[in-house]
Amino acid sequence: MSGLQRLFEAGLITIILVAVFMMLSLVSYHPSDPGWSQTAWGGDIRNAAGPAGAWLADILLFVFGFSAYLMPLLMVLVGWGALWRPRALNDICYLTLSLRIIGFLMLLLSLQGLASMNVGNIYYFSSGGLIGDMLVSALEPIVGTLGSTLLLLCAFATGVTFMTGWSWLLIVERLGAGALTAPSWIGSLPQRLANWQMKTFSPNEQERAPALASANTQQAQAAETDVPETGFSGWRRFKDRLTRSNDDEPVAALGSNASTLSEEEDPLLAPLPEQSEQRPKLQKKQPPPRKAAPARKEPTIGAVEEADAPITSIDDANDWAMGEAEEDLDLPWLKEDAEEANTSTAAPQAPAPARPAPRKGQLLPMPSVELLDPPKPRQHTVSEEELDRIARLVEAKLADYNVQANVVGVYPGPVITRFELDLAPGIKVSKISRLDRDLARSLSAISVRVVEVIPGKPYIGLELPNTRRDTVYLREVMDSPAFEESKHPLTMVLGQDIAGEPVIVNLGKMPHVLVAGTTGSGKSVGVNVMILSMLYKATPEEVRFIMIDPKMLELSVYEGIPHLLTEVVTDMKDAANALRWCVGEMERRYKLLSAVGVRNLQGYNTKIQEAMDAGDPIRDPLWDPTQSMDTAPPALEKLPNIVVVIDEFADMMMIVGKKVEELIARIAQKARAAGIHLILATQRPSVDVITGLIKANIPTRMSFQVSSKIDSRTILDQQGAESLLGMGDMLYVPAGESAPTRVHGAFVDDHEVHKVVAAWKERGEPDYIEDILSGDVGAEGLLPGEVPEGGDQENDALYDEAVAFVVETRRGSISGVQRQLKVGYNRAARLIEQMERQGIVSEPMGSGQREVLAPPPVRERN
Secondary structure, X not given: OOXXXXXXXXXXXXXXXXXXXXXXXXXXXXXXXXXXXXXXXXXXXXXXOHHHHHHHHHHHHHHHHHHHHHHHHXXXXXXXXXXXXXXXXXXOOHHHHHHHHHHHHXXXXXXXXXXXXXXXXXXXXXXXXXXHHHHHHHHHHHHHHHHHHHHHHHHHXXXXXXXXXXXXXXHHXXXXXXXXXXXXXXXXXXXXXHHHXXXXXXXXXXXHHHHHHHHHHHHHHHHHHOOOOOOOHHHHHHHHHHHXXXXXXXXXXXXXXXXXXXOOOOHHHOOOOOOOOOOOOOEEOOOOOXXXXXXXXXXXXXXOOOOOOOOXXXXXXXXXXXXXXXXXXXXXXXXXXXXXXXXXXXXXXXXXXXXXXXXXXXXXXXXXXXXXXXXXXXXXXXXXXXXXXXXXXXXXXXXXXXXXXXXXXXXXXXXXXXXXXXXXXXXXXXXHHOOHHHHHHHOOOOXXXXXXXXXXXXXXXXXXXXOOOOOOEHHHHHOOHHHHOOOOOOEEEEEEEOOOOEEEEEHHHOOOEEEEOOOOOOHHHHHHHHHHHHHOOOOOOOEEEEEEXXXXXXXXXXXXXXXXXXXXXXXXXXXHHHXXXXXXXXXXXXXXXXXXXXXXXXXXXXXXXXXXXXXXXXXXOOOOHHHOOOOOOOEOOOOOEEEEEEOOHHHHHHHHOOHHHHHHHHHHHHOOOOOEEEEEEEOOOOOOOOOHHHHHHOOEEEEXXXXXXXXXXHHHOOOOHHHOOOOOEEEEEOOOOOOOEEEEEOEOOHHHHHHHHHHHHHHOOOOOOOHHHXXXXXXHHOOOOOOOOOOOHHHXXXXXXXXXXXXXXXXXXXXXXXXXXXXXXXXXXXXXXXXHHHOXXXXXXXXXXXXXXXXXXXXXXX
């Protein structure tokens, strides 16, 4: 228990103690006791709370009258609501709270005024107290006694509505419906009592229970059928619309021929005058309820599953219900008693089959999902009445802008709610798209996103943010059947769609992904979710990572896990070497695939495994006897997928240069079949970072909230990302599709990442490849026309000319050398870097310029 929780509980106990003391002093009040309003003789004090209680009761009764007896109860209710669940204070709707406070004050003042006018005194105090007398004395000279009573009654009814949210119209309708159904219900009361007695006292007549239940159901239906329609048809239709199941039958739209209410029957539900009479039925889809995370239990030796026995009697049903209740309550003492009973009475059972031995190099078991925080139950479900109200409001606001549209579908989700609109003939979608900001202002929303095309439907979508958003937890999505049933090692979790369904993707089919989003939009959390989901699906023999983190903060937490091919790269020169190594590894794998006779990495691993199982492993066809001491070529082994994660590649391109773009483009073009995949993330989705060459080779895009429509078009080729809500809200465009999918990204906290990383560190150590960062990868890894870094001046014939130009002009810039020698950018950059190693120029400064360290040439005097 935290310290804050202890303080809250102590405060609650104190409030309850004060309330009990106050009630005790009021109940045991006696007029002869000394108090604030009088001085009595010095006899015994009869108040059970002593002199302090006598004074307190005297003051409360003098000021509040009989309403003082409500004060202790109010204190307990307010204290319980505010202090028992302190975490709920963050989710308070202050508008609702203000209305409740105003309603309570109106209720209290009206009660005191009515009591002061119509109820006799309490002892020698006014029943309305000092406040009630002052209120009546102020109203009666103006509106009279009758007018004061009417005003106070009106204030009382309004205060009840503000404080409790009750509707007096619905109360009257329900009372009327109850009065009509009361005779039928009273007439069937003897039969109900007889049925209850039969169930309670006649266990031998259990066979009659189904027939009696059927008879009771028919009789109840007949009683409801006998209710006349006159006067209550509006309420019955409204009640049916509220209570109808969403899965059995869609809710009828307001305005359809069958269930339209005329304005005289119910003005609250009357259609707008500018809307047409014929409207499609309004379909509503509720999000799936969030369930508690199931406890994953290891198989117990000796446990045998039994088939479910049929329920043949009421005793069996009671036993089954008790068992279900014990499971739901999760009471530890019940489980202990059950385990002791099973231990003492159960017969010896056959042992369960042993777990198969792990393959060579395989790390078992995988980390448990118990390391992740369990999801919290959702508490912000939007009611159907609220959805209907917002739907009508959307139609009205669109009508203000001369747009005739009907809401035909409502899909509430954890973060946003989509309203599907059926536009009137002749209205263009572009007209509504231009009204997104005006609609957001009219609907008091943060932003409104217009979905111009919904695949498979002739409607458009209007996505409004919920008043209170729910968090999508990574544990919740991982517990879904879609993730558990996926066996691919590159399975990734994204989050949930607008309907609350999990979104699970496969990186192998993408095959690369481009992620963009501003600071605070949830981009780094989304990258962590992708990495963790693969760590829960793949061993180091199946997936290896190369992580490049220019910020040295986001990906450094994964340092030391056995999946890494090299240390987390933070130096951008090493990052260029890592990408160059990936190019060389891609070319080597393609040669292996060609020699073995397969088309992709999956086929290669399958063929290698089949050869190993047959006892005839395939030998390395690329073996060079001059490079090793072995006399025979080694056997080929299975190759893992390689995932290159770059957290901020815009910063890397700024430091290293354009050659990184060429390396990334080369990997993106060819590396899919070789099992090398890219995850590129940037917070600056500008055209100089996400160039056309990169976009053409990375079709899968993922955009979190961006700052402008231009950035949205850069990453997605369409606008919409600027209207996202942040905190994991994203648009996902898979390869081969143009319509983005709204996804609410899963959330994972830093301590959860540390737990999973620590679990993998306990299971193995990384096996780093030193050549990745050294740049010694051979000629295969170099781009066309590129020479190895670190070579001397004989490697480039223009080196001396470049040195002479830099020393004479005293300008050590790459662009200057490029223009003077008429060479490409990469070659000019290599020349300048070679000069840096030779001490001719300095390292690049903040502006990108370099200081020329070599002395100027000595000119001969004439």
